[in-house]
Amino acid sequence: MGTGSTSTLTLHECKVRASLLLKDLDSPDTARATRAAERMRALPFFAGLPLGQVLARRDTVKHKHGLTVIAREAGHATWALLKQALESVSAPGLDTRVFFQKGPAVFLNRWCATYEEAAASLAAQGGFLFPFRHQYFVCEAGFLQALGIDVKDPDWERLGHDWVRPRDPAAKARLEAKLVALGYGGQHVAG
Template sequence: MGTVADTSEPLSLQECKVRASLLLKALVASDTAKATRAAERLRVLPGFASLSLGEVLARRDSIQRKHALAVIAREQGHATWSDLKQALEARDAPQVDFERLLSRTGGTYLNRWFSSYEEAAASLRELGGYLFPFREQFFICEPGLLALLGLDPADPDWTRAGPDWLAPRDAQAHARLEQRLLQRCREIPTHPTRKSPMSSPEAKGSRARRSDLKREYKENPPEMGVFAVRNHANGKVLVGSALNVPGMLNRIRFELTMNMPRIPALLEDWKRYGAEKFTFEVLDVLEPPKEPGVDLNEELRVLENLWLDRLKPYGDAGYNAPPKQAG
């Protein structure tokens, strides 16, 4: 007889063990009908398949728990109890909650997002970074995010496991990294906790970090300009400007991924059409002024208005609020 797969709700490992015990109990029951049904179930095993029901019942005193467990495995679609046990343990093992981890980062390091693993893997090979899953999507981050998550990018386990979380080169190294991330998940409070006083070591480290970021900002200022988030499913577009265009695009992408309704219509279409239908574009770049005292916000406003006039991203054409009519 072939393997019979149980198409009902998947069982837990403990439930499977209980079913095996109940099968053995039914096999030795005084109720003939119940014992016969149990004997029929045992005939899914190769060692009992050629026996008649009477022959199975005649041998019931020699039937062991391992036989009952094997029956349950067959009924759940697995060839052996070992296969079923391994599958259930893998299914029920704690999974790293990347959504919870990233909710604490603010999206600072979420550089490249992809709707398919193939695209993400190709980008990883070309540009480097670290590839992780997120819901039905994938992202590639820089080492800074690993440090923010409490992982050391210089940890030898990253060299052993490789930068692709979904295709580790070393299973043991990957398992150790996974345990560290699981521990980090457990350390994150369900609700935000009160921040440490400014005199704490954490606050001092934070101030030092801000100083480093300010210095880096001055030496390598981010790209300023006008950006667009374009929906290729219906042609709608969002136009905006920012002093830090890459950071703003990362923020918008992160908010959409986290279902944050800052722009409700955009979020609704994101969920309706899927991330793969959207692109994040730089429309125009504002070069850093050479002379001091330039109002960058005003320069950006003028540049943004030029693109708003050109694209008119209002109503059915976009996600921007229509301009106010002069009264």
Template sequence: MTKLPHTQLEEYKIKASILHKQLKSDDLEVALQAAVRFQRLVHLETAVPNEIIAQQANIQRKHALTVIALENDYTSWADLKQRLERKEKLAAFRKRNKYTLLYPQRCAGFINSWYAHYEEAREHLVHDGGYLLLYKNDFFVCQRIYIQTLGLDPDDPDWERIGFDWAQPTDQDALDRLKGKLEQINKGLS
């Protein structure tokens, strides 16, 4: 049986369970290290580690979940959970669509240069310019009018930031912004 990898949210839950068990450990050093981490909680921030260990019966898994959230710069477990679920939902949406948003029906009439291999498409981009996009397992280079028909601004500075290359961008944050804009455009069209 193949074991599926854990989601990031599941990993955080596992870390919280481990932290909770460490606090209850018979090994005093392990318990003290865990207690120090629990001092992030508002109601325990003034308690010394030995006091936290003495109160371990009152410390629940939900407290460990909050500690994990705080250690990862979230305001609460609910905040961490909501953001990760939204991120995972977006990743699943993108995987399902596998960049089909880059080749919608309204753009089917354009003549683009298509390639089965990224290297060939990249060579075309470097030599002739344009915008290197993907569709399923293929690559294509298109021009400004195609980008406009997609609903994106061909002069958006993020294009330059990604090197006009959607397949292997030089700036992932810029690509994420372009993806977000494209997804918003397509929500409005459906």
């Protein structure tokens, strides 16, 4: 179930995955519980134990342990390191928080709690999809133009107007370099 990449994960998704892992571990379904116990062996104190002993100790497993398993599956040694990676995913590159410090307040952006909701909005109504902290927003071309961003750059089409899951990562890298040069870099805004 590990992703090996944090490029499309959110903190919320990781927390949900940890909760699901713990539910699986406590499941009366032996196969589910055993798969979860195998995943728990990513933790040093369970690593050398037979699956039966991991299952026997499942009442000692806390949410923080589940978070650590999810972090390890995503390629990070600890939850704190995964959290740091997810929180700094836009630094030193694009930081969309700067959009709202520099941008005019006359545009209505479509805000979404999940990527799936934002992607559906993008597909249905068009625009440009971006992350913002633990949410997503879809803006119209006018919003970006008001910020001095060239929406006619062919790289927008190449990446599918989706900053989070671009069709063409090279197009995103080129656009990111241009946006950072315009002052939309991650090092310009604190926390």
